[in-house]
Amino acid sequence: MFAFLTGAAPWWWIIAGLALGAVEMLTFSYILIWPGLAAVAVGLWLFAQPGLSGGGQVALFALLSLAFAVAGRAWVMRRKPPPPEGAGLNRRAARLVGRRARVAEALGGDLCEVEIEGERWRARGAGPLTPGDERGVRGADGMTLLLED
Numbered sequence: 001m002f003a004f005l006t007g008a009a010p011w012w013w014i015i016a017g018l019a020l021g022a023v024e025m026l027t028f029s030y031i032l033i034w035p036g037l038a039a040v041a042v043g044l045w046l047f048a049q050p051g052l053s054g055g056g057q058v059a060l061f062a063l064l065s066l067a068f069a070v071a072g073r074a075w076v077m078r079r080k081p082p083p084p085e086g087a088g089l090n091r092r093a094a095r096l097v098g099r100r101a102r103v104a105e106a107l108g109g110d111l112c113e114v115e116i117e118g119e120r121w122r123a124r125g126a127g128p129l130t131p132g133d134e135r136g137v138r139g140a141d142g143m144t145l146l147l148e149d
Helices: 008-027 033-048 054-079
Strands: 100-108 111-116 119-124 135-143 144-147
Touching: 008 033, 033 054, 100 119, 111 144
Parallel strands: 119 144
Antiparallel strands: 100 111, 100 135, 111 119, 135 144
């Protein structure tokens, strides 16, 4: 079935690997890089062991593609930074924890409006809140910020 590969030069595998790498660079899919590396490795293997049959070459290519894909995924996942804890698109108030807020208007009781980078937020704090005070944000209850004492 793969008899046409039996007499093929190792350069065919290396060229195939480089072509897969070029397509990977155009698509940014992170899928074709692993078979591309496997094809280059098969080509290098054939330089060292030129008598490998066509079926053996395909089997080696499949095995190396799988091994490179598994190892590559593990390597990428180790290098990927963890997402910030508690951050998310739908939790804008929670992303403000730890920031400084300036009280813009006291609404009575423990409620007020604060400004953070020009945006107004409803906030709740303990103790008297007067306009101009600066407090840290310690948490969020829905869209209401919780201020430090």
